[in-house]
Amino acid sequence: MxxxxxxxxxxxxxxxxxxxxxxxxxxxxxxxxxxxxxxxxFPHTIKMAEEVKAIKEHSIQHMMALARKASENIEENKGKAYIAKTAKEALDIIGGIVGKGKLVVKAKSMTAEEIELREHLEEEGNEVYETDLGEFIIQKLGSRPMHILSPAIHVPREDVAVLFSKITGQELPPDIPTLVATARKLLREKFFKADVGISSANVLAADTGALFLIENEGNIRLATGAPPVHIALVGLEKLVPTLEEAFKVAEVTWRYANYGIPSYVSLISGPSKTGDIEKVTTYGAHGPKEFHVVFYDGGRTHLAKDPVLRxxxxxxxxxxxxxxxxxxxxxxxxxxxxxxxxxxxxxxxxxxxxxxxxxxxxxxxxxxxxxxxxxxxxxxxxxxxxxxxxxxxxxx
Ligand code: SF4
Structure with a gap:
């Protein structure tokens, strides 16, 4: 072939x-x-990248054990954890949590792209909004992402202006700040009306069950913080043993992804909680009441066995x-x-x-x-x- x-x-x-x-x-x-x-x-990043490579080499050899450990910790934090071997299993688990006829806000996720999660949830009768600006553009164009971080990298500002003019019914100039403000206006209320927020993770520490989400737009914070339910779909390769190692992976990731420091790094390990009344821990304060993490294999454990392709x-x-x-x-x-x-x-x-x-x-x-x-x-x-x-x- x-x-x-x-x-x-x-x-x-x-x-x-x-x-x-x-x-x-x-x-x-x-x-x-x-x-x-x-x-x-930040020249130390280059040395730190070598450390991160060693962390990844070790972690990839132990993905399933790390997923089991992370699951125990997530459950201890009052979240729910699942391990899906196949795309169908992952879709069934997430589809079962979301249900039908719901409003869903979604952060960008290549793993979700892999299993065509948005399409699946839409087929189940849900209304799904991509909230990353690039992904929102792609969704509205009916196209597909063309870069793992910047899905609309191939769309120049002039074309975004035409698209947003069509959506709003107003003639918008090809001016980037105007286009960003338009997307903000279009999506703002969706975060607060949504039943479910969906994200992935940049890295997840098995010792605590804490996942890291790196971003600049603030859409991930809203999508994972405003709705009553947060679901994270996490490829097994994102697991590392400890929180300290996860910090290193996160720092190297954002530095090579264009940024000295990103605007936001969210660290999420369970549903929202408070102990402010008589020190009694109560779940479901201002953030989500439910936190679900779906670990996804989809061929990763098989790939890890190949000494070159791994x-x-x-x-x-x-x-x-x-x-x-x-x-x-x-x-x-x-x-x-x-x-x-x-x-x-x-x-x-x-x-x-x-x-x-x-x-x-x-x-x-x-x-x-x-x-x-x-x-x-x-x-x-x-x-x-x-x-x-x-x-x-x-x-x-
Ligand atoms: S996306 Fe980054 S880490 Fe992955 S292969 Fe490319 S340069 Fe390397």
Missing amino acids: TISKDYRKELRDAAGNERIRLALARAIKSYRTNTNNALKK QALYCLRCGGCLYECPVFSLTAGYFGDKYFTGIGAVWAKEVTKNLEKASSLAYTCLTCGRCKVRCPMKIDVPEMILKLRKSIAEPE
């Missing part, structure tokens, strides 16, 4: 699309400047490699499936099980290794691609 015809056409169309090139050229320039400045200001699980989802990829810089997420570029080929084959896409991605990757240089985990994408091509060409 090599590159499919449809995929070749998609890539050619994307590479010839001036709007994509314009949006990406702007984004790549600001990402490089921001990240280089952040690393210059590197894909070390990924922090900082998005840095995508900005360095020569193919991505022309085609955005058209060089991808649910995940993108060379590393996306591994996720497509081993996790989302899209062999056709995996093959197309594996053969489109130039194996130039620019991604490895930028990657904080020094993930050897060319090495993985060569192995993947071999396994696609000669299946066992």
